[in-house]
Amino acid sequence: MAAILTVLFNGVAYGFLLFVMSVGLSVSLGMMNFVNLAQASFSMLGGYIFVTALQGYGIPFMLCLPIVFFAVAIVSVVLERLIFRYFYKTDDLTQVLLTIGLVFMSIAMATYVWGGTYQRFDMPAWIIGQKDVFGLTLETYRIFLVGFGAVMAVTLIFGLERTNLGAMVRACVDNRRVATACGLNTELIFAFTFAIGGGLAGLGGALSANLLGLDPNFPLRYLVYILIVVSIGGMGTITGTLVASLALGIADVMGKYYVPQFGSFIIYLLTVIVMLWRPHGLMGRGA
Amino acid sequence: MSEAVLETKNMHMAFGGLVIFEAIDFSLRRGDRHAIIGPNGAGKTTFINLVTGLLKPRAGEIWFDGRNVTQDTPQQRVKAGLVRTFQINSLFKALNPLESVMLALLEREGRSKPSLRTVAQEKPLIDEAMALLDRFGLAGDAFSITDALAYGKQRLLEVVLALALKPKVLLLDEPAAGLSTQQGHEVFAKLADLPGETAILFIEHDMNLVFQYADIVSVFAAGSMVLQDTPENVRASPRVREVYLGA
Amino acid sequence: MSATEAASQAAAPHEAGRDYFASLARWKVWEILFWATLAGCYFFPDIDRMLMSRVIIWGLFAMSLDVLLGYRGIPSLGHAVFFGVGAYVAGFLGKFGWTEPISGLFFAMFVAGALGLVMGKLVQRVTGVGLLMVTLGLNLIVFDFVLRSTELTGGDDGLQGIVIAPVLNYFRFDIWGRTAFWYAFVVAFVLFVVTRMLLKSPFGLALIGARENPRRMLTLGAPVEGDVSRAFMIAAALAGAAGALLTQTTQTAAPTYLSFQRSADVLVILIIGGAGRLYGGFIGAIVFILLQDYVSALSPVYWYFWIGLLLVIIVSFFRKGLLPSVEQLYDRLRSRKSAGPPG
Numbered sequence: 001m002a003a004i005l006t007v008l009f010n011g012v013a014y015g016f017l018l019f020v021m022s023v024g025l026s027v028s029l030g031m032m033n034f035v036n037l038a039q040a041s042f043s044m045l046g047g048y049i050f051v052t053a054l055q056g057y058g059i060p061f062m063l064c065l066p067i068v069f070f071a072v073a074i075v076s077v078v079l080e081r082l083i084f085r086y087f088y089k090t091d092d093l094t095q096v097l098l099t100i101g102l103v104f105m106s107i108a109m110a111t112y113v114w115g116g117t118y119q120r121f122d123m124p125a126w127i128i129g130q131k132d133v134f135g136l137t138l139e140t141y142r143i144f145l146v147g148f149g150a151v152m153a154v155t156l157i158f159g160l161e162r163t164n165l166g167a168m169v170r171a172c173v174d175n176r177r178v179a180t181a182c183g184l185n186t187e188l189i190f191a192f193t194f195a196i197g198g199g200l201a202g203l204g205g206a207l208s209a210n211l212l213g214l215d216p217n218f219p220l221r222y223l224v225y226i227l228i229v230v231s232i233g234g235m236g237t238i239t240g241t242l243v244a245s246l247a248l249g250i251a252d253v254m255g256k257y258y259v260p261q262f263g264s265f266i267i268y269l270l271t272v273i274v275m276l277w278r279p280h281g282l283m284g285r286g287a
Numbered sequence: 288m289s290e291a292v293l294e295t296k297n298m299h300m301a302f303g304g305l306v307i308f309e310a311i312d313f314s315l316r317r318g319d320r321h322a323i324i325g326p327n328g329a330g331k332t333t334f335i336n337l338v339t340g341l342l343k344p345r346a347g348e349i350w351f352d353g354r355n356v357t358q359d360t361p362q363q364r365v366k367a368g369l370v371r372t373f374q375i376n377s378l379f380k381a382l383n384p385l386e387s388v389m390l391a392l393l394e395r396e397g398r399s400k401p402s403l404r405t406v407a408q409e410k411p412l413i414d415e416a417m418a419l420l421d422r423f424g425l426a427g428d429a430f431s432i433t434d435a436l437a438y439g440k441q442r443l444l445e446v447v448l449a450l451a452l453k454p455k456v457l458l459l460d461e462p463a464a465g466l467s468t469q470q471g472h473e474v475f476a477k478l479a480d481l482p483g484e485t486a487i488l489f490i491e492h493d494m495n496l497v498f499q500y501a502d503i504v505s506v507f508a509a510g511s512m513v514l515q516d517t518p519e520n521v522r523a524s525p526r527v528r529e530v531y532l533g534a
Numbered sequence: 535m536s537a538t539e540a541a542s543q544a545a546a547p548h549e550a551g552r553d554y555f556a557s558l559a560r561w562k563v564w565e566i567l568f569w570a571t572l573a574g575c576y577f578f579p580d581i582d583r584m585l586m587s588r589v590i591i592w593g594l595f596a597m598s599l600d601v602l603l604g605y606r607g608i609p610s611l612g613h614a615v616f617f618g619v620g621a622y623v624a625g626f627l628g629k630f631g632w633t634e635p636i637s638g639l640f641f642a643m644f645v646a647g648a649l650g651l652v653m654g655k656l657v658q659r660v661t662g663v664g665l666l667m668v669t670l671g672l673n674l675i676v677f678d679f680v681l682r683s684t685e686l687t688g689g690d691d692g693l694q695g696i697v698i699a700p701v702l703n704y705f706r707f708d709i710w711g712r713t714a715f716w717y718a719f720v721v722a723f724v725l726f727v728v729t730r731m732l733l734k735s736p737f738g739l740a741l742i743g744a745r746e747n748p749r750r751m752l753t754l755g756a757p758v759e760g761d762v763s764r765a766f767m768i769a770a771a772l773a774g775a776a777g778a779l780l781t782q783t784t785q786t787a788a789p790t791y792l793s794f795q796r797s798a799d800v801l802v803i804l805i806i807g808g809a810g811r812l813y814g815g816f817i818g819a820i821v822f823i824l825l826q827d828y829v830s831a832l833s834p835v836y837w838y839f840w841i842g843l844l845l846v847i848i849v850s851f852f853r854k855g856l857l858p859s860v861e862q863l864y865d866r867l868r869s870r871k872s873a874g875p876p877g
Contacts, residue, residue: 035663086850092662093609097805098849100798104842111835224674224794231667265678272671276656279664339753365755377753379746385551389736390743394754399740401764403731406739407555417551430554452754 005136007257008250013142015249016149017211021204022226023156023241024076024197030236031173032088032190037099038079039201040219040226041106046072046202047209047218048114055121068206069199076198077191085190103219110216119214145207152200153242160238169193173236225252228271234281244282291350292317292486293338293369293456298347300330300337307333308510310347315456318483322497323490324521325507326531331490332374334507335458339371340364352455368455372445374464374490380434384425384444387433388416391451416451423447423477439470446474450481457481459489463496475500498522506530559734568813569723576715582827583711584783587718589823591779594722596803596815597729598772603801604810605733606765607745611666612673613773613800615653618680618792620646620774625693625787633699635782639721642778643771650770654763673797681789692788696781707783714783725775730812732768741765802845808857817857 025039046068053059053067079102087095127141160166171179172189180186205218212222225248233244248267255266274282291314300307307330315321323331336342338349340361349357351369359367379387392412393399407413420426423443428436433444442462449457462478463471475496478487491497497504497518504521506514508530514521521527575586599613623642624635632638657668680687688694700706705713732738744751744758751758781787790796799822807818822841829837852859 029663035666083846083850092666093603094849096609096611096666097801097845101842101845101849104838104845106842108836108839108842112839116835220795224670227667227670231663235663261682265675265682268671268675268678272668272675275664275668275671276660279660279662362752362755362757365753371753373753377747377750379743379750381746382742385554386739387743389555390739390751390756391754393736393740394751394756399736399756401732401737401768402735403728404736405555405559405731405734406736407552407559407734409555409736410552413551413555426550429551448750448754 002136006138007254009136009138009146010142011250011253012246013145013149013249014211014253015246016145016153017204017208018225018229018249019149019204019242019245020152020200020207021222022201022229022245023238024194024199024201025226026230026233026235026238026241027169027173027193027197029230031169031176031193034084034088035092035095035099036084037096037223037227038102038106039197040223041103042072042076042198042201043205043208043222044106044110044214044216044218045075046205047214048110048119048205049202050206050209051119051121051214052114054123061124061127065203065206068202072202072205073195073199076201077195080191080194080198084194085187088190103223107216107219114216116216119209121209123210141210145211148207152203153238156238157242165189165192228267230281232271232274232281237281240281290317291315292352293488294350295338295344296348296350298337298349299345300333300342301345306510308337308344311512313505313512313515315486315488317455317486319486319488320479320500320502321486321488322501322504322518323488323507324492324494324497324504325513329507330510331507332460335371335460335488335490339369339458365452368453369458370449370452370454370456371458372449372460372462374460376438376441376445378433378441378444378448381432383428383430383432384420384436384447385413385416385429387444388419388447388451389413391448392416395452419447419451424473439466442466442470443474446478454485456486456488459487459491461490461492463491463493468493468495471496472499565813568816572816573719576712576719583715585711585823585827587711587714587783588780589819590715590718590722590816591776591783592800592803592823593816593819594718594725594779595773595776596800596807596819597726597812598769598776598815599800599804600809600812600815601729601733601741601772602765602769603804604812604814605738605741605745606762608762608765609666609801610669610797611794611801612669612671612797613769614792614794614796615673615676616646616650616770616773617777617780617796617800618676618787618789619649620777621781621787621791622680622687622693622777623774624778624781625696628696628698628782628785629693633697635698635701635717638698638782639775639778643775646774646777647767647771650773651763651767653770654766657766658759658762670794670797673792673794677789677792677794680792687789690789692786693781696785696787698782698785707785711783718779718783721775721779725772726812729768729772733812737764802841806844806848806856808859811857814857821856 021043022039024042025036028034028036049071050064050068053064054061059067087098123141127144129140130137131140131143133143160169168184168189171182171184172186176186229241229244229248232248233240251267251270252264255262259266293315295311295313298308298311311334323334325331333342337344340359344357348355351364351367356364356367379390389406389412392415393409396412398409417426417429420429423446425440425443425447428440433441436444442465446459446462462474466474471493479500481487501518504516504518505512506521506527513530514524514526516524572590575581576583595617598616599610602608602610620642623645624638627638627641653672657665660668681689683689698707701713701717705717707713733741740751740756741761744756744761748758777791780791803818803822804815805818806821807814807816825840826837829840
């Protein structure tokens with residue numbers, strides 16, 4: 001029993017990581033109908049900035065996180081203004097090609113700057129090791145991840161539901177033309193949302209560096225997971241993304257623990273079934 | 288009085304709680320030139336969508352050519368000879384008119400299955416396509432990209448595509464919309480030349496066109512058919528004036 | 535339009551229509567030149583014939599995606615699955631005693647085509663991002679299966695012990711790639727000719743019609759969804775042939791043949807060349823494979839930087855790919871020449 005709960009807990013921790021990485025893509029898809037595969041590269045960039053700050057400059061762990069968030073947010077908004085905004089009206093395939101081109105470039109650039117091997121670094125002492133919680137022995141870092149992810153999810157959901165800015169963002173997701181006609185500065189809202197989404201992706205990369213390993217192939221390895229989360233959850237819904245992330249995280253960890261011979265087979269199969277059954281995602285709106 | 292080729296029996300339609308049609312009994316006879324008129328929101332386009340199968344009625348039956356087609360797909364109805372045009376141009380932008388009409392003809396003849404015969408070998412169909420385009424004054428534009436054609440010509444091409452299927456019933460949703468008065472008359476004059484066995488049902492707002500080209504007129508208002516009569520009687524009817532101007 | 539012009543067009547509209555479709559089907563001079571040049575590569579001194587046969591195979595593979603994407607307008611992120619299945623089927627045949635290559639090629643096409651038909655039936659109602667995800671997901675499932683079924687497929691190491699008999703019982707596959715080149719060239723050319731005929735047929739026209747406006751095709755009574763699965767089947771069989779060719783000419787089959795990377799590569803090749811032109815795949819393959827060979831020799835790590843940059847530039851400035859952009863330029867030059875004062 002304890003073993004099952006521990007595995008379940010690890011799945012939840014992984015799920016929150018996926019949530020932080022993919023929520024930005026979900027919102028940009030819902031709002032701008034923009035398929036941004038480079039989201040995975042933002043995560044990788046976040047990971048590298050984090051490792052450089054922590055290991056190279058000895059900056060404390062908790063200070064590294066906001067640095068990563070703002071740095072990646074700035075990079076993503078610069079890219080949005082320079083490139084992405086010209087592609088909002090093109091078809092899905094063009095966007096996929098553009099952003100996968102950027103992913104390819106980012107892989108080569110990361111290799112150039114940080115080398116092709118896995119990054120080795122030391123996490124602070126207080127976050128490694130294990131703790132006993134309700135009779136379960138859990139890794140401290142995963143406990144931190146679950147707490148952090150939960151705070152992020154609650155903040156985002158409430159921020160979107162309860163604040164003025166959230167209302168404007170939702171208006172843009174629902175109907176961009178009407179929102180523009182009502183005098184909302186959609187361009188600014190897009191750029192702002194893009195920055196937050198990018199920053200979160202960077203955070204996700206930073207938090208996963210320790211758990212998933214960081215090398216230049218990171219974007220290609222996790223791109224598929226991010227896409228699965230977004231398409232299963234339904235574009236533009238934060239709750240849907242959260243549910244899909246947690247489900248995927250649990251299914252993946254459990255599957256690899258109990259039926260390792262199937263590997264990722266189960267989640268791929270589930271993805272295909274869900275997409276055939278509900279092409280707009282479990283919580284997505286109909287056509 | 289000849290037999291009905293298209294009939295609706297007790298057709299009921301609603302979107303959610305909004306009732307569009309209470310119970311419509313409508314019939315179109317072979318060779319009729321039948322106009323549907325009525326104020327905006329009377330359900331005219333919905334009626335066409337129901338008859339062609341894009342929408343399913345909540346209750347009631349649709350009969351076409353002696354068969355109950357209520358459960359048939361739109362494609363099955365097209366194959367049976369029930370063909371429509373759209374209010375807004377719905378064409379093949381990157382193809383030229385000749386290719387577009389060939390699509391319709393090849394589909395009608397069931398010749399679009401995978402094969403190694405080139406389109407060029409379908410000589411009789413190519414000739415038929417050119418003749419059709421010629422009849423509607425489009426032969427000169429046969430090789431221009433559809434997207435680049437003037438709006439009026441695109442409207443004509445809509446009609447030609449529908450006619451290419453040799454329909455038993457042709458449903459035209461505002462064929463003259465967006466055309467000049469003269470162009471509108473040209474379209475209808477061409478339609479009037481069609482062989483008598485093709486029944487035409489058209490929605491039209493231009494009363495001059497309706498009264499000149501229809502043999503029979505149905506007036507729709509607020510989800511029911513208010514009146515069905517000859518153009519002369521409809522023109523004289525006080526009911527119709529009431530419907531249009533509001534009671 | 536002048537009165538005489540109008541009269542002459544009205545007088546012989548039928549001839550004009552027949553001529554139009556006849557000219558569409560006719561082989562152009564540049565097409566013949568293209569294939570002659572490709573064949574002529576063989577006689578070039580110092581040419582790497584194995585590399586050239588790989589170019590041809592990738593060209594065929596990209597052409598197969600063109601049927602789906604360029605002609606029917608269906609994007610797929612999982613096209614490598616058909617390539618890989620063709621490769622492994624040909625490999626299994628060679629490993630277990632059926633070494634005759636041509637029948638092996640046909641059988642590989644048949645299996646890949648059947649898989650394509652099933653996949654087409656599955657996705658014929660799905661569009662947009664959902665479609666991208668389903669094709670990607672199915673690709674990953676098969677990839678994962680091949681990678682994990684170590685006993686059957688050799689897993690990561692690939693299929694070992696593939697034996698391929700000489701073509702027509704005479705031309706042995708040699709290390710200089712002489713047989714490989716001609717075998718790949720002839721197969722690719724024959725399949726190209728067949729595909730070309732298929733796309734110039736009424737079926738090809740119907741595919742384009744459904745790409746342009748599927749709803750309108752429905753109201754013409756066309757089996758639009760059925761065409762999706764047929765297009766998938768044809769594209770899959772062609773991709774399977776490309777995969778089988780690679781296995782037979784190199785006597786290896788590896789899981790990378792059906793990786794997501796390969797699906798992305800073939801898409802990139804087609805986009806570089808230009809979709810919907812039939813030759814886009816071959817042009818793209820020539821550019822991509824030769825560039826890859828050259829750049830990788832200099833610095834293999836940075837190959838993906840350049841291909842990524844090329845992709846970004848192409849979707850930004852030449853949205854339709856190289857071939858259509860060249861065509862446009864040619865048309866513009868020609869119209870400028872002919873637009874001189876009337877004389």
